[in-house]
Amino acid sequence: MSAWLAFLLPWEFSPLLVALVLGAALAYVRGLQRLPPEETVSVLRRVGFWLGLALIYFVMHTRYDFLSQHMFYIHRVQHLVLHHMAPFLLALSRPQSVIARGLPVRLHDRVLAPAWRHPLVQGAYRLLQNWFVAPVLFVGLIFLWLDPEVHFYAMLSGPLYQLMNWSMLIDGLLFWFLMLDPRSRAEGALIGLGPRIGLLLAAAVPQIMLGAHIALAPEDLFGVYAVCGRAWAISPLEDQQLGGLVTWIPAAMMHVVGTLIVIGYWMRADARKARLTARHDAS
Amino acid sequence: MTARVWLVVLVLLVASCGGGEDWHAKNVRGVIPDLAFEMTNDEGRTVHAADYRGDVVLLFFGYTHCPDVCPTTLARLAQAIKLMGDAGHRVRILFVTVDPARDPPALLHDYTRAFSPQAIGLRGSDAQLDALTKRYRVAYSHDAPDAHGNYAVSHSSAVFAFDAEGRARLVIASELGAQEIAADLKRLVEAR
Numbered sequence: 001m002s003a004w005l006a007f008l009l010p011w012e013f014s015p016l017l018v019a020l021v022l023g024a025a026l027a028y029v030r031g032l033q034r035l036p037p038e039e040t041v042s043v044l045r046r047v048g049f050w051l052g053l054a055l056i057y058f059v060m061h062t063r064y065d066f067l068s069q070h071m072f073y074i075h076r077v078q079h080l081v082l083h084h085m086a087p088f089l090l091a092l093s094r095p096q097s098v099i100a101r102g103l104p105v106r107l108h109d110r111v112l113a114p115a116w117r118h119p120l121v122q123g124a125y126r127l128l129q130n131w132f133v134a135p136v137l138f139v140g141l142i143f144l145w146l147d148p149e150v151h152f153y154a155m156l157s158g159p160l161y162q163l164m165n166w167s168m169l170i171d172g173l174l175f176w177f178l179m180l181d182p183r184s185r186a187e188g189a190l191i192g193l194g195p196r197i198g199l200l201l202a203a204a205v206p207q208i209m210l211g212a213h214i215a216l217a218p219e220d221l222f223g224v225y226a227v228c229g230r231a232w233a234i235s236p237l238e239d240q241q242l243g244g245l246v247t248w249i250p251a252a253m254m255h256v257v258g259t260l261i262v263i264g265y266w267m268r269a270d271a272r273k274a275r276l277t278a279r280h281d282a283s
Numbered sequence: 284m285t286a287r288v289w290l291v292v293l294v295l296l297v298a299s300c301g302g303g304e305d306w307h308a309k310n311v312r313g314v315i316p317d318l319a320f321e322m323t324n325d326e327g328r329t330v331h332a333a334d335y336r337g338d339v340v341l342l343f344f345g346y347t348h349c350p351d352v353c354p355t356t357l358a359r360l361a362q363a364i365k366l367m368g369d370a371g372h373r374v375r376i377l378f379v380t381v382d383p384a385r386d387p388p389a390l391l392h393d394y395t396r397a398f399s400p401q402a403i404g405l406r407g408s409d410a411q412l413d414a415l416t417k418r419y420r421v422a423y424s425h426d427a428p429d430a431h432g433n434y435a436v437s438h439s440s441a442v443f444a445f446d447a448e449g450r451a452r453l454v455i456a457s458e459l460g461a462q463e464i465a466a467d468l469k470r471l472v473e474a475r
Binding site: 066069070152153155156157158160161223226227228229230231232233 | 309311314315316344419420421422423424426435437438439440441454456457
């Protein structure tokens with residue numbers, strides 16, 4: 001029991017992460033309490049939110065983070081969580097309106113809402129969420145941090161390591177909130193539901209190729225784990241093969257599941273449109 | 284924090300564009316922290332990083348029961364120092380044991396001196412050792428002991444090289460030969 005508790009203690013304490021996770025959790029709870037009766041949040045959406053938030057905290061702020069620094073495949077699972085799974089769950093739970101309602105009124109009205117509406121912020125957001133930029137950035141970051149030279153320095157340098165993990169988390173949130181928006185383009189989404197299916201599948205291909213390249217490489221590509229020492233005895237190639245498989249298969253599966261969900265949204269959006277037209281014709 | 288991130292990014296950009304620094308080992312200037320520790324040396328005295336300022340320091344983690352990595356690495360470093368001639372007197376190997384329970388000072392002393400007169404063994408309490416390994420993002424772990432109570436310790440293979448001012452300069456990976464190490468160390472010694 002105490003070993004488990006010790007495992008949950010932060011390895012490298014990050015006030016920023018604690019503030020963000022706690023702030024989001026508190027705002028969410030308060031937002032749910034203030035929900036108007038006509039708006040409901042299903043149990044599944046709530047579970048998605050808490051699971052996503054807890055996963056981010058676990059991989060970034062416990063002893064798990066230590067293991068990620070000293071075992072390639074554990075690091076790959078960490079990035080799978082930060083870049084795919086947790087943002088995926090958070091996007092499905094659509095917590096934006098609940099959190100906005102739960103924030104302190106003055107913070108929301110005077111700071112966050114005006115900042116969000118600022119042309120510079122909106123411009124940057126729209127650029128990052130452009131149909132071409134977003135998937136390229138999503139795949140590009142994976143390739144950047146897995147470049148053996150960059151990876152070497154990211155694992156040796158504390159600040160660079162933090163930059164790597166935060167960039168993966170933020171980009172993961174941007175990408176999956178963009179892709180898993182249940183609205184059609186006519187209803188306000190930045191990219192139409194049909195094009196998103198193509199983008200999701202296209203973005204999986206380079207990840208499959210990179211994962212396969214790593215998993216099947218005959219030599220140790222990431223020497224930094226030998227330099228810094230592995231968390232426990234495992235052969236470098238075995239570690240690398242597992243890491244390659246994590247980069248390859250679960251990541252690609254997330255894209256397939258995402259595609260199925262978007263197809264579901266698409267059918268429902270079509271049904272909504274048909275109902276509207278029918279009502280329009282009737283009146 | 285943000286400033287340090289940009290510094291590191293800048294350093295990497297300069298390094299990747301071949302900014303003139305062409306080492307055999309990995310250049311880690313500005314990437315990892317300066318040398319800092321408090322440990323007990325193999326003569327039982329408390330020592331600090333500052334005690335070794337003025338010399339190029341090679342920091343290496345290992346243990347005397349180590350079957351392969353430690354003796355070969357120490358032998359290579361010792362050979363590199365010999366190849367440097369007089370300049371070799373300006374280099375010190377700090378061998379930090381990750382198995383203090385089985386490495387008493389006298390054993391550490393005999394073990395390190397057997398490789399080179401420039402080698403010194405360092406021991407620390409759990410807290411001191413953890414502070415040092417965490418600072419350089421290095422891991423070690425003790426495997427389960429066999430029937431005779433013997434056990435292996437997995438640990439980092441790298442040698443961290445610091446210049447005379449205690450700034451981290453190079454990470455020497457295990458595939459580097461004594462000639463290449465000697466060439467790099469000579470430049471570090473002469474750089475002051």
